[in-house]
Amino acid sequence: MTEFFQSLGMGYEAAWFTATIAGILLIAFPLMLAVAMIIYADRKIWAAMALRKGPNVVGPFGLLQSFADGLKVFLQETIIPSAANKGLFLLAPIITFTVALMAWAVVPFGPAAVLSDINVGLLYVLAISSLGVYGVVMAGWASNSKYPFFSAMRAAAQMISYEVSIGFILICVVLWAGTFNMNGIVLAQQNHVWLLNGFAFNPLLFPMWVMFLISSLAETARAPFDLTEAESELVAGYQTEYSSMAFALYWLGEYANVLLMCALNAVLFFGGWLPPLDIPILYNFFFTEGLTAVFWLFAKILFFFFIFSWVKATVPRYRYDQLMRLGWKVFLPLSLFFVVLISGYLMATGHYGATA
Amino acid sequence: MIQTLAFYLFAVLVIASAVMVITARNPVHSVLWLILAFFNGAGLMVLVGAEFIAMLLVIVYVGAVAVLFLFVVMMLDIDFAELRAGFVKNFPLGIAVALVLLAELVLGIGAYQAGALQLGEPSGVGAPRMGESNIESIGALLYGKYLFLFETAGIILLVAMVGAIVLTHRPPKTQRGHQNISKQNQRRPQDATVMKQPPVGQGVEL
Numbered sequence: 297m298t299e300f301f302q303s304l305g306m307g308y309e310a311a312w313f314t315a316t317i318a319g320i321l322l323i324a325f326p327l328m329l330a331v332a333m334i335i336y337a338d339r340k341i342w343a344a345m346a347l348r349k350g351p352n353v354v355g356p357f358g359l360l361q362s363f364a365d366g367l368k369v370f371l372q373e374t375i376i377p378s379a380a381n382k383g384l385f386l387l388a389p390i391i392t393f394t395v396a397l398m399a400w401a402v403v404p405f406g407p408a409a410v411l412s413d414i415n416v417g418l419l420y421v422l423a424i425s426s427l428g429v430y431g432v433v434m435a436g437w438a439s440n441s442k443y444p445f446f447s448a449m450r451a452a453a454q455m456i457s458y459e460v461s462i463g464f465i466l467i468c469v470v471l472w473a474g475t476f477n478m479n480g481i482v483l484a485q486q487n488h489v490w491l492l493n494g495f496a497f498n499p500l501l502f503p504m505w506v507m508f509l510i511s512s513l514a515e516t517a518r519a520p521f522d523l524t525e526a527e528s529e530l531v532a533g534y535q536t537e538y539s540s541m542a543f544a545l546y547w548l549g550e551y552a553n554v555l556l557m558c559a560l561n562a563v564l565f566f567g568g569w570l571p572p573l574d575i576p577i578l579y580n581f582f583f584t585e586g587l588t589a590v591f592w593l594f595a596k597i598l599f600f601f602f603i604f605s606w607v608k609a610t611v612p613r614y615r616y617d618q619l620m621r622l623g624w625k626v627f628l629p630l631s632l633f634f635v636v637l638i639s640g641y642l643m644a645t646g647h648y649g650a651t652a
Numbered sequence: 653m654i655q656t657l658a659f660y661l662f663a664v665l666v667i668a669s670a671v672m673v674i675t676a677r678n679p680v681h682s683v684l685w686l687i688l689a690f691f692n693g694a695g696l697m698v699l700v701g702a703e704f705i706a707m708l709l710v711i712v713y714v715g716a717v718a719v720l721f722l723f724v725v726m727m728l729d730i731d732f733a734e735l736r737a738g739f740v741k742n743f744p745l746g747i748a749v750a751l752v753l754l755a756e757l758v759l760g761i762g763a764y765q766a767g768a769l770q771l772g773e774p775s776g777v778g779a780p781r782m783g784e785s786n787i788e789s790i791g792a793l794l795y796g797k798y799l800f801l802f803e804t805a806g807i808i809l810l811v812a813m814v815g816a817i818v819l820t821h822r823p824p825k826t827q828r829g830h831q832n833i834s835k836q837n838q839r840r841p842q843d844a845t846v847m848k849q850p851p852v853g854q855g856v857e858l
Contacts, residue, residue: 309653384684415785419707423694426715430687433719437680437726445726452723456716476787617831 332362345609372540384438389545392431396552399424406589417478429455439537447533457623464631482568493567512557519608562596662695704786
């Protein structure tokens with residue numbers, strides 16, 4: 297895009313700056329729209345699984361429900377508890393929301409459609425997702441109220457626990473792909489097992505994908521791991537004292553994070569923007585190659601989002617000690633074992649060729 | 653131009669938040685300023701091209717260490733009057749540390765004014781490899797030349813971890829409320845519930 301702005305007569309730096317801002321807006325606005333629609337889809341899926349109708353009043357099929365909700369919270373009063381730490385109380389939802397958007401900078405939407413194609417892309421995602429906990433912890437502390445504080449404690453412990461096993465799972469993917477670059481990881485999955493594009497079809501990496509899917513549920517604090525907002529124990533968790541737009545920012549941030557985790561599932565284990573099968577016709581059937589790539593990525597993201605909704609609609613909530621046990625006593629040893637197994641397999645089969 | 657602006661932005665924010673860490677009255681605020689300082693430090697490292705170290709700084713320090721800091725500090729019940737009472741007692745020590753830092757600054761600036769050091773050309777395995785990413789060069793060095801030291805560090809950390817676990821570990825059976833997960837998973841409805849159809853007017857015999 298920089299070249300396009302340069303052709304309009306800008307200098308390189310001005311063109312780069314404009315192109316980056318344009319790229320950010322090009323990702324952030326559709327993402328916000330996607331979040332609004334995905335909230336609607338989520339509610340419809342739960343409703344269908346509970347034999348209800350779900351939102352069906354605002355607009356055709358209730359499609360505009362999220363916008364109506366957004367308008368409602370926007371017009372409400374922002375209540376700040378008098379005992380709250382005002383600055384941090386207002387900063388916390390902003391941090392959650394911003395961090396949820398930041399990680400999208402390295403997600404590849406197509407062969408060339410990535411905002412910043414850095415060679416530590418995966419580490420960047422890991423770094424940004426580890427920042428997400430601050431919004432929750434700060435909210436819990438700044439609210440100066442018991443239940444949000446308990447929720448913040450839980451959130452901090454939960455995020456750290458599951459990041460450890462996510463780290464090991466990502467190491468397995470990186471070992472196989474040989475790069476931290478997100479586009480590189482996608483391309484490494486091309487024709488990975490016979491004609492199938494994707495690491496998840498590899499018998500050694502399939503268990504890692506299952507663990508990654510469960511860990512990403514825990515990392516985004518979705519059901520069955522939504523102990524940070526367990527209404528039967530903690531009122532509404534860290535969001536208890538929030539109202540109006542501050543509350544809406546948590547809502548948007550949460551769903552943007554869920555979408556990001558779906559995108560990571562797709563990019564790391566299911567070939568990202570590659571079609572599921574390595575057949576030439578599948579690379580270019582939707583207008584252009586770039587649009588076909590975006591189409592496949594979106595299809596995969598929506599598929600994983602359906603799984604997330606499905607789990608939320610059907611699985612009961614974990615107890616806190618079960619959550620910790622799963623993270624530390626099951627996933628951590630298992631993922632560590634698979635790191636050893638996969639690196640051993642790769643060394644034994646000479647995956648890295650003569651350079652090793 | 654953009655690099656210069658970014659450098660001054662990060663540098664000013666690092667120093668400003670570092671000042672706020674020591675001047676903030678509330679320890680939780682201090683930790684949050686410290687996190688901001690770490691984050692901007694990572695930004696500076698990206699600018700000098702050490703993106704791997706920058707990401708590690710964020711993942712390890714901001715993502716894990718500082719969260720635990722915050723975790724502990726949030727739960728402290730701090731008496732500010734008592735904290736300030738120690739000011740006079742620690743004043744001489746503080747002055748001494750300040751003087752040492754001042755002397756280092758003067759020396760550093762003096763040395764900088766005297767002209768740059770003449771560094772030799774980097775050579776051998778420690779030399780930066782052109783055209784290779786950060787991760788590859790660090791990996792080649794860590795798992796090549798410094799393999800033994802690296803593994804020793806790993807063993808030391810492992811021993812420290814085992815030590816910490818041994819010190820805090822209690823045999824699970826003696827603990828009240830111990831949960832046996834496999835037993836819970838094996839429990840089936842027929843073990844836990846019974847169906848009874850009591851006739852009208854009679855109680856249920858259990």
